[in-house]
Amino acid sequence: MSLIEKIKENAKKYNKRIVLPEGEEERTLQAADQIAAEGLAHIILIGNPNTIQEEAGRLGLNNLDKVTIIDPTNHDKKQAYTELLLDLRKSKGLTEEQASKLVENPLYLATLMIKAGDADGEVAGAQNATGDVLRPAFQVVKTKPGISVVxxxxxxxxxxxxxxxxxxxxxxxxxxxxxxxxxxxxxxxxxxxxxxxxxxxxxxxxxxxxxxxxxxxxxxxxxxxxxxxxxxxxxxxxxxxxxxxxxxxxxxxxxxxxxxxxxxxxxxxxxxxxxxxxxxxxxxxxxxxxxxxxxxGPVLQGMAAPINDLSRGCSVNDIVNLVAITANQAAEA
The missing domain is CATH 3.40.50.10750 (Isocitrate/Isopropylmalate dehydrogenase-like)
Known part of the structure; x- marks a missing residue:
């Protein structure tokens, strides 16, 4: 059994909640479908539910009924996440209006879900630059105690x-x-x-x-x-x-x-x-x-919870493998 196969077998045992904030992106959807089929993790997709369902139909995906879909503009924890972000960033001058806007950003919403204990890890970067993925991670999830460098x-x-x-x-x-x-x-x-x-x-x-x-x-x-x-x-x-x-x-x-x-x-x-x-x-x-x-890899290390960044040229398999790796990290966190 190869290392990645072992990583996947372990991921199945852990059943961690991994959030994919680029939930409307084609490769991400295909990866989520495969992950759900293999039982590697409980996937949380962030995106417009109608768009996701339309894309799933176009791509012939059959397992997205096993994932959780969160609409970033309309969900029952939006106010709670707004208050959490405001509390975390008010010393930096963040206003309530700014916070309520940021929580609609899938990359911020993903990190807030982790911070609130509603997800165990995140994989992003198929659409977004590394800086955009890591900025909310540093601001919300932050680094492990005693660690200042990622x-x-x-x-x-x-x-x-x-x-x-x-x-x-x-x-x-x-x-x-x-x-x-x-x-x-x-x-x-x-x-x-x-x-x-x-x-x-x-x-x-x-x-x-x-x-x-x-x-x-x-x-x-x-x-x-x-x-x-x-x-x-x-x-x-x-x-x-x-x-x-x-x-x-x-x-x-x-x-x-x-x-x-x-x-x-x-x-x-x-x-x-x-x-x-x-x-x-x-x-x-x-x-x-x-x-x-x-x-x-690369596998990001030093964060208080596992957040991993993909190359924008990644394949579906790259996303699947990184989700499995992230689940293994979450199990050791």
Whole structure:
């Protein structure tokens, strides 16, 4: 059974409520129909019910009777969500009139449903830019306690199962924060370990990557990684983590034993935390292309509830898979 098949099997057990705010969009509707048919999650579609039903008929969809459809302009919790948003944003100068308008925006409504406990997670981005998806998420759902930075991880499935945990690894941050400081990098490490457990179901062994191993080079870039390692240990005392480590010292047993003797992570790492977005994005793409690895993601991490962003060029299958991943994250939240 492949990893994504395992993720789907787990999602079926969890039966989480995942809201899709782009409920009138064709691929989203097709994905919702497939998810309902497979029982991967309880789907909540936001959109005009008449438009959704018309599109469902045109597309020949047969399972939308199993999903919940919320009309963003007319539903019984509109006033409650307006008051919730006003309470969350009044210190920022939000007026009641502005709040009542924003709750009709499906992206805001989705996050308010999560905040109110009426949904467990969200998947969006088939129609909307990343910034538009994340803005209400930051304002309403916010980040986890103790976490101030959102990051993007990829689950890497390697053809060579001698690396990571039987060929499974997690790389971060590959998608969101360009140049994290030491505190942010530490938080990314902790979040990435949680992603490894929630999605890949692996016991995380985290390597904080650098061009130096245990002081072999001196530079402020190295200092950032060593400081981040110490901060991560303080944030999560039980986390198996070490750094700074070069990539070969992190994943090759013989090199790890030579360069970092006594380390419980060197040569055994299955979570790689890159020092910045440039190296992370380059690293995952090189492994994907040159090693023939499958890259699942990006999975957003650090939010108080799972909210994941799609590419606007996504396929129906991409949406289905990301909903299953989001359900797994929600189960660990």
């Amino acid at each position: 990051s993007g991880a990829f689950v890497m499935i390697l053809p060579n199962d001698t690396y990571g945990q039987d060929g499974l690894m997690v790389f971060a941050d590959c998608a969101v924060t360009p140049n994290p400081d030491a505190k942010q990098l530490a938080q990314i490490a902790v979040s990435s370990a949680e992603t490894a457990k929630a999605i890949a179901k692996i016991d995380p062994k985290v390597a904080m990557l650098s061009f130096s191993t245990k002081g072999s080079a001196k530079h402020e870039f190295v200092d950032k990684v060593t400081e981040a390692t110490a901060l991560a240990k303080a944030l999560a005392p039980d986390l198996k983590i070490d750094g700074e480590l070069q990539a070969d010292a992190a994943i090759v047993a013989a090199v790890g034993a030579s360069k970092a003797p006594g380390s419980e992570i060197a040569g055994q790492a299955n979570v790689l935390v890159f020092p910045d977005l440039q190296s992370g994005n380059i690293g995952y793409k090189l492994v994907q292309r040159l090693a023939g690895a499958e890259a699942i």
